[in-house]
Amino acid sequence: MNAWVGVELENLSIRFGDFVAVRDANVNIRGGDFFSFLGPSGCGKTTILRAVSGFLAPSSGNILIGGKNMKGVGPNKRPTALIFQNLALFPLMKVWENITFSMEIRGARAAERRKRADELLEMVALTGQGDKLPAELSGGQKQRVAIARALCAEPHVLLLDEPLSALDLKLRQHMRTELREIQKQVGITFIYITHDQGEALTMSDSIAVMRAGVIDQIGNGRAIYNDPATPFAASFVGENNVFRGKVVQIIGHEALIRTNRSGEIRARISTANLGKLQQGDSAMVFIRPEALDMAGADLEGDHYVSARVTNEEFEGDVFNIFMEGDGGKEIKVSLPNRGQSFESHKGRTVTLRYDVKNAVAMPAGILATE
């Protein structure tokens, strides 16, 4: 199909009066990729999507689709199709008319449209539902109709504005897989907006983490999760334990940081911050709950922090153990359930083992607020 049409944002800024919704965004989305903008609500991700689809004019900077500058090109003339958060199906049109609306606009004959509608309905697993009205469908089915309608326009780039947010958890997880499969099948670029890191991580080839109009980090899911560039990215994507402290010593790509409560932690400096940490700087170290392990006291070669256990929680597949951390935030450790019990640990100070490569250091900054 129309594979390999990429999207570039060049120094894109969008202002509403004094409010800067997007500041100087530079993104290069490769053609055929599933690209996600991930961030909390109000971070400007939807604004970017509306600018790409043409409903908003950038205050400065450029949007290029397939190398062509989209300045002055209206939304009805762009090779994009947008799936709205509330889907925006036309309530008075039958499902098949909804799907083939773009063909109707181009003047295609009814028989031809009907045929194409049936093909698309089959693709989104809704065979035989063409004559219903949108109101007669379930949430997940409406979702698929919206996807089929957008694909029918044969866009080079499909834009999705949190389309799964209205669905219940089970359906959402199912639709994730399905969306990914559809994307592989049609081979066009998907730009996906979400505040759900699970969605972004499972579906995307590439993710841009956004905060307050600024893109903090762009990379694949693994890079974002394992090697965050900013405290915000580290704390927004997945769960993370934060240790605050001062740099005592820099040893190559690693730093020794004296934390406020948990002693000295040796950590790897995150790739984006190499060379940016100096002795004496305020720093943050992030260690994921699953990267900490309750250790026997005398194992060698590893690194340790110690903390007092305040609580434990049984989640089925994992135990979560909470410990006193600094700044009122607790440290969380997730251990796989292998039949052990941690009841007796409550109130005791325990030693936690971690691998230096799983402890990530960076200059102190703003965390994501929960």
Place this chain on the structure above:
Amino acid sequence: MPRFCHDFLQRLGTVPGLIMLGLVLFWTIGLIVLPQLSMLDFSFRANLPPSEVGGPNDVHTLENYKYLLYGPEGGSQRYNSVDLKVFFRTIVAAACVTLFDLVLCYPIAYYLGQTQGKHIRVLALLLIIPYWINEILRAFALRIIFGETGVLNGILVGTGLSDAPFDFIRNNYALYAGLGYAYILLMIFPIYNVIESLDRNQIEAARDLGAPWWRIHARVVIPYARIGISSGCTMVFMLTAGALAAPQILGGPSSLWFTQLIYQHFNDSSNWPQGAAYAVVLLLSCIVMVLAFMRLFKVSMGDVNK
């Protein structure tokens, strides 16, 4: 007792519920249905002096309806072409005025309904304020504007666009302008109400899928707004066809509106049965027109209340 009655009484309590029900019934039956029925009865009676009412001559007759069709007995013409002409002109002109109002009001209603901001309230208020003035005064105001020495002619002659004042009144321009203006709000607000509830995303979705603006209206906005459009058209048509003040004040000397004929029968010639028959014909014709219109727009009676 029907279920809705039962629910209604449960909700309001028996006594207040019965009072409410009683008032509504009094209003519909006492103030609408019974007077109309008596009007219907009138229309089938001969015009008799008070002394003969209830006497042997007081019988039901179709005379009054025949009069509209054939004119006075022994008249010179086969049909009552004068009155029939007035009748059809009234219906056609009312339909034209309705269409004109629709064309004029749809963009206004769309703008009001789909734009956000404080200025919308101000605009709506500016539309409403003129209607605080009595209908007759508004008609006279238009007469002042359109009159021979009026504002409009003053401008036309003063700027040299026209040599002599144009007689807007004799040519019925003032009449149609007055009728068009009289019920504009009843067109704007039903449409505005519906369009306000239209999800903006639908318009954007249609645009995103390649539709130019006129197709968005044809395919998304108008089908959605059709309930508002039909109730606006119904009201404007009914009221325009039944208008009296505007034709009396703004009509040229030779142009009669059908309501003026009815008025003459009731008032000038004191022929109530004849006036009643004409009024019944007008009412039924309007109802038929409206039903046909609703059929065309696929709107049901229940939708109009929305």
